[in-house]
Amino acid sequence: MKKIDVVVVGGSAAGITASLTAKIHYPEKEVLLIRKEKKVLIPCGIPYIFGTVGSPEKNLIPDAILEKNGIQVLIDEVKSVDRDKKELSTASGEKIGYDRLILATGSVPAVPPIPGIDKENIFVAKKDVDYLQRFLETLKEIQDLVIVGGGFIGVEFADECRKNPKLNVSIIEMLPHCLMLSGFDEDFCSGAEGILSQNGVKVLTNERVESFTGDKKVTGVKLASGKELKADAVLVAIGVRPNIQLAKEAGLEMGATGAIKVNNHMRTSDPNIFACGDCTEKKSFFTGEPARTLLASVATLEARVAGCNLFKAKRENPGVIGVFSTRIGDTSFASAGLSARLAKQSGYEVVVGEAVAPDRHPGGMPEMKETKMRLTFNKDTGVLLGGQVMGGWGVGELINVVGACILHRMTANDIAQFQMGTHPALTASPIAYQLVSAAENAMKQMG
């Protein structure tokens, strides 16, 4: 039996990043990454296969980054972990010893027990090249696509699929708005819904699916409200559940959300086993309570903590802020931390500051887009709790500035003194820079 210093199970964002981090911090150790998939999809890129990118094959993470960094790769499935022997067994019958093990087994799309869910042409956002290729081909032949779930996956799929003019796309969302669990207040959600509607997507909120109709193939979706939608295909995008089977069978402790329990070092209940990514329980940066923020960027942070701590504790995970961005139609949306609504729900008294300004100066510069920012502060301490932005291309990095301010528990007064760089072709004017103006506007209300 071969024995490897560090074995990583899982080949997506968390597994790759954990392997790379282990190799950076312990270059003398052998690192082996084991994964089931021949080809690894870029998880965040999956919706874009259905429009902008055009095929699953164009949305792959190249293995070159692993090879270049001296990481061994084994395509196989780990079936069990013998923790006493520190040994894995794989589907192909191999036994592999480890000194340290990292579980990065990810998540699988949640499939709700709705009557008719097993009918043909009902799909989920599965990280599987062949499966997605079949979904893509199906979409070429049909007319009516119903997307169940208006979270960011559902919304991104809708916005890509509507680019095919032959396709009628609808979204069904249980909550009062799409994207409500992605850190946005209602007006930002409405902004996104408005753009989807303008682009021909039918958005139905406060609606729940009762059943899928049709014989073998799906032909319709019945809603609890009594409405019925025609459907030649359905995408169910109601979220994911952590893939914990291997960990559970190995007897590791699970957390309150049903994901693998870890401490701040990303260590599981077994000191030789670490976990990171979607399979792992998160805790909120703000409350310390269990959180369900499943994002690739969160997974890679956890992987960087886990990979670094394998043989020596060097990093602590401070908890998940949750920094998210997307693009709908011609508008970028992003959030970090708590929306005003979520902050209040968490028990904070809040002050909100807003600013709207062109993201170029003068406003006549090409591709100018009005960009709106809302910052939510703890009223008592002035500390930043969250930010939301909608506007131009720069929003994807602008939200990372907000994230940095949250991470450092900056106050409105600190942010009002932020030292930003600005440029006519790249940002808002320094007089109107949204981050700073929103903080100043919040200060007006703090007295």
Added chain:
Amino acid sequence: MKKIDVVVVGGSAAGITASLTAKIHYPEKEVLLIRKEKKVLIPCGIPYIFGTVGSPEKNLIPDAILEKNGIQVLIDEVKSVDRDKKELSTASGEKIGYDRLILATGSVPAVPPIPGIDKENIFVAKKDVDYLQRFLETLKEIQDLVIVGGGFIGVEFADECRKNPKLNVSIIEMLPHCLMLSGFDEDFCSGAEGILSQNGVKVLTNERVESFTGDKKVTGVKLASGKELKADAVLVAIGVRPNIQLAKEAGLEMGATGAIKVNNHMRTSDPNIFACGDCTEKKSFFTGEPARTLLASVATLEARVAGCNLFKAKRENPGVIGVFSTRIGDTSFASAGLSARLAKQSGYEVVVGEAVAPDRHPGGMPEMKETKMRLTFNKDTGVLLGGQVMGGWGVGELINVVGACILHRMTANDIAQFQMGTHPALTASPIAYQLVSAAENAMKQMG
């Protein structure tokens, strides 16, 4: 004689922002902004008048922002300050009393005493609508433009003017590279020079102007190396000098660089007078020594400190980090803090970490651009001293993430755990996010 609570002298970025800030923090006070100019140019937008924007009239700061916030505006020139009486005299003969005065008198382009400097068709980047209109009209009639000075103003002018295919544009720079004083190491400077050259701009470095030739009008530029360039027009863009005449005549103390001396509260040697912007001495965030970082974004920070502290000290200026961004051809360039070269010159032992990655994921997403980041750390403490980025559109805000990290004295280990948001259409992949990867790469060398 009328008496106003707060009088601000100067109507550009610093003056406007100081007025707005005063009104936010002291809404009960009357604020009057006095400026010479009927129309105020967006200072950073001036080079773009000569290409993208097309006219000075399209590059103005609207007065609406002042009116909307209840700030009075007087178009007049302040000729003297009587500090004992707390009273100003203007060119039109008015006398205005003040309780607090903010000097935001800006800077004027430096004009070097080179033989021939007074010839016709030799221009500077003057903040004057009519003057720039004349320069613009001159450029329409000529063939050879020589730009003296390869700092960011010179480079931006060159990149805009070369968009006119009839114009031959040359830059003459004294130093070994263009942009060397904007926080870039030599390879980043060479990157910028390469793009300029590819786009038809002739870049001459390590060259000094000896004289301008011609009779009444300029016809050529003689260099110390013996070279001679044909020139129908010249732009001299070798920097600016603080406009301190009013302050000097009022007997205020000047600093080591010849600008108005202020403390961390932006208060001058007279407790009732504050100063901010280009007319004011800066100090380095790193060394505390006098600095010459004249940027509109720095001016607005100072204005936010000055305006807020007028009647009560609430904010301290921690010193200038210097965050800068620009766009040359199809590539954005940005820097924050110290380049590796400048850090070494300041006495630091440094470790440099780099990362290059596409700014979209997968790389096939539209408008993908390879984006390179270099981070410079203090080797002994691991603290971030500076960052440089070149690449796509997101660079303008990405450098502000770097700025936030510098401001909070984050270490390489902190930054390697940065919680960023990522998205296929907006940023690099979370596995390869440049900020985090550059920090991890620096850690390799820190052991």
